[in-house]
Amino acid sequence: MNQISGFLHWLVDVPLPARGRREPLEPRFRKKRSANAVVTTTCEFLRFGVRQEWVPVDVGMQLSNEKHLVYLPRGYQAGEDGQFRTIQASELKFTVSDEGIAWLPPDEVDRVVLGTTRARDRFLVGLLWVTGMRIGEALGLRREDMHLLSNSRTLGCSIAGPHVHVRRRINTNGALAKSPVSRAIPVTELAVGLYVDYVHERDDVAVLSPEAWTSDMVFVSLFRGSIGRAMTYSAVKDMFDRLACRVGLVVRPHMLRHSAATEWIRSGEPRDVVSALLGHQSPSSLALYLHITDGEMRTAVENVAARRELAGVR
Template sequence: MNLSLNQRIKEFEQHLRTERRLSPHTTSNYSRDLKKLTFWCSKKSLIEPEQLDSQNIRECLMTLHREGLGGRSIQRWLSSLRTFFNYGLKNQWISFNPADGIVAPKSPKKLPKTLDVDQVNQFLSLSATSWIDYRDHAIIELLYSSGLRLAELADLNLTDIDLKEATITVTGKGRKTRQLPVGSQALKAVKYWLKHRQELKSTGLQAMFLSLQGRRLSPRSIQDRLKKISVRQGMQGKVHPHMLRHSFASHLLESSGDLRAVQELLGHQNISTTQVYTHLDFQHLAKVYDKAHPRAGRKKSS
């Protein structure tokens, strides 16, 4: 007897958790994408994965697109489907991958929103009057200093930072670890936070950042804290963790022009991702301007 699509998806999710050891966040993303497929299939009375062909996947894709799902989201959805069906091929409960060869509709690329240096300084100039302030200051300094992803920051443990060497070890996508430098201002903020952290009721947790209840601070809580700080610091819009990561990458690239180094620091597998992420290579633009504009009037460096 063939298993249903829902049963196969549960089997696949177990495989992601136990065999591939993917993070709960990544596993949740796969589950969310596959639920879109099962919802569409239930309307079409398609119960088993063996019933699905490429035309079904295309029809489901077009439905999602009409409902407003963007090109990049559909691209990720297709990637999740391919991974799921490849798992089915490996375990021999399907004979072909119905998602292969299907391309997501293109969507216009959006440039990432960044803060300029003055805006970053405005956002980081927090006056600390409580342990929560010291914690929040350390959070935003680390995000900007080392270009961390939100999940990487939330997963930090006390043992991940080396105060003497001014480095931090983070676990990124695909459970890959990388070591990053920590700037002097961020290091100072972390030291202040760790001092005040000792004053909290001991929970035995190794989490770097704790909540009022003494639990590991969740990604959602970190996002909410940054929104509140945005209002408190008089920012024009809400600052979110990824905006600080964008700003880190953009400012570093503007100053160094070293795309490969920025790629390593961000933990990107492909440099094309970094090119989209950082979007502005100021030194390159300046050289083009100096060379091409008849009235540039800029002093040439020797």
């Protein structure tokens, strides 16, 4: 156990290796939340080893202790008699605060879209914002998934209006749709226009590098590395890091998913519709997107105070 505890601290104390050829100005370190995830996975593998008789039983018994849940996590079912309130909880982890789910209001999303310098990047940002899809789903899109005409019957699709199909596949870039259930997500004229601009940009690159159109993947490398290769998670992260510095905002792909969901909910769209758009398997997953602003909380307090004043109650 001392070795695993040492490994946990090593994960946050030792700087991460530099990415690419450029040396970072300052060393980068893992966050405690990331270290917890690594050690949790390690412990689960050791428990699997106990079941397979690769690891001594006494080692597995030290990996966790019984814990009684006084406050239940959202969506957790304790059982009719509370029999599931006692769980096996890991003691090998850092205590981290819940920072909440980061998201962007519409005006900041506009800043991000306008901050892009290439049509491909602009389309990627716009697509994530319009559809709320996960970055893995976007990077796994094929050209055959882009049904952007008002009528797609010629493509063998009966869904009306422009939309994109999200399907779980094995992709060369490692992108993977989280849900095994395929779904079609409607898109707006904005997304269609951004895609047309991106197609023109890809055509321009293909004049000098025909490889730009070799891949059937929607998002491919056009400006560095192997032209035409499907974009990877690391390439998208680098793109978003540059974009964040350019617009002066913290922005990551998943923040656009949360932003889209938040706007749908605030616009009064039915919860089951929003869940379907996001590809959720459980309605309780939607609770993460109920972002309340300081202004909304102040309005609630002032509204109650005004009603109490009218009723003559202090």
